[in-house]
Amino acid sequence: MITVTNLNKSFGDQHVLYDINCQFLPGQNNLIIGLSGSGKTVLLKCLIGLHKADSGQILYHDRDILSFTDKEMKMVRQEVGVLFQGSALFDSMPVFDNVAFPLRMFGGMTAMEIEQRVKFCLGRVGLDDAEKKFPSELSGGMQKRVAIARAISLKPKYLFCDEPNSGLDPRTSIRIDELIDDITREYGITTVVNTHDMNSVLGIGDSITFLYQGHVEWQGNKNDILQTQNQPLRDFLFASPTLRKLIETER
Ligand SMILES: Nc1ncnc2c1ncn2[C@@H]1O[C@H](COP(=O)(O)OP(=O)(O)OP(=O)(O)O)[C@@H](O)[C@H]1O
Ligand SMILES: [Mg+2]
Incomplete structure (x- = not known):
């Protein structure tokens, strides 16, 4: 389990992450969703120690990585798998x-x-x-x-995937999601996936954190997300008129 408490991150005078609080559970696909530029990659890089957060706490179970030395961080990295944006x-x-x-x-x-x-x-x-x-x-x-x-x-005990579906056709995207989902459950990994792919949100979103302008705006899962009354989240989810029409027809 990873627990993030009151996390802040700025670059110079640009504040990117504001007071982030969230929890990522083992054996689950923990999705971070949000518009381009909302801070998903910066948050993920803070979680794996590639960016040093300015304040707050990131607990890997009971270990606060923000207080770790480089040597201690190297130990944690051995428990971490990363799929970067682009395959790298x-x-x-x-x-x-x-x-x-x-x-x-x-x-x-x-x-x-x-x-x-x-x-x-x-x-x-x-x-x-x-x-x-x-x-x-x-x-x-x-x-x-x-x-x-x-x-x-x-x-790894922890798997981080930044936009695993970017650049893939919908069918291949779903196969990649299914693979991540299978591996997560099979090995009980704490998996964190950044995405703005609606198929992923509705397919594998066991737990979903919606970032909006660097804030956690909404938290829930794939079963309750379509009923949300949160306006920024609705604007994000129903950006496609086609999807909006389909969902309205379903109702
Ligand atoms: N190394 C950096 N130095 C300065 N600013 C940065 C740096 N990395 C990211 N930012 C800024 O932080 C903000 C959030 O960027 P981030 O890459 O986290 O967005 P994102 O939600 O992952 O977007 P996308 O969906 O396009 O990948 C942006 O305004 C970006 O310009
Ligand atoms: Mg990104």
């Missing part, structure tokens, strides 16, 4: 080496153990035959799956 694969390395990268960096594993783990992770995302390929030889959806395989290679 190393273009010069074949798929095998991309997935092996965190294992070689942190794992203390033999070459044989690394090979077994890489093969297992690639199998888990349905890419058994891709290990020798380079990222440029893969489709966008396959690249995301490699990035997921890399993110789970160290058996």
Whole structure:
């Protein structure tokens, strides 16, 4: 579980996150949604320690990472898998080496153990035959799956995904969501997903935090979100007239 309390983050005189309070639970898809520029990526980077928050608390279970030294943070990072906005694969390395990268960096594993783990992770995302390929030889959806395989290679307790569906067609997006959902439940991972994809919101949103202009504006889940009376959230959800019409017809 991750608990965020009164978190603030500015860049110079630009205040980006205001007094953020939220909780992310294990075995669940915890979604952070919001318009472009609302602060989702900055919040995610604060959660993994890539940005230092100005004030507040980020508890990984009972450990406050804001008070951690670099060495303590390195220990936490070994429990964390990240799927960055864009897949952020190393273009010069074949798929095998991309997935092996965190294992070689942190794992203390033999070459044989690394090979077994890489093969297992690639199998888990349905890419058994891709290990020798380079990222440029893969489709966008396959690249995301490699990035997921890399993110789970160290058996993380915490998984962070920034816009895992960006640039993918709706069907491939749903497959990626299902993969993240399966992995989250199978291993009881605390998963945090940034998205503005409505299919993801309604498909895998066990817990949803809506960020609006750097504030937590609404919290709930996929079952109650469409009934919300919160105006900024309604404007976000029903930005598409087609979706609005479909939902009104349903009622
Ligand atoms: N390193 C940085 N330095 C200064 N300002 C930043 C930095 N990173 C983000 N910002 C600002 O913080 C605000 C929130 O950006 P952020 O990337 O978190 O938005 P987002 O909700 O992830 O948007 P998107 O959906 O487009 O990815 C923006 O105004 C952005 O310009
Ligand atoms: Mg972003």
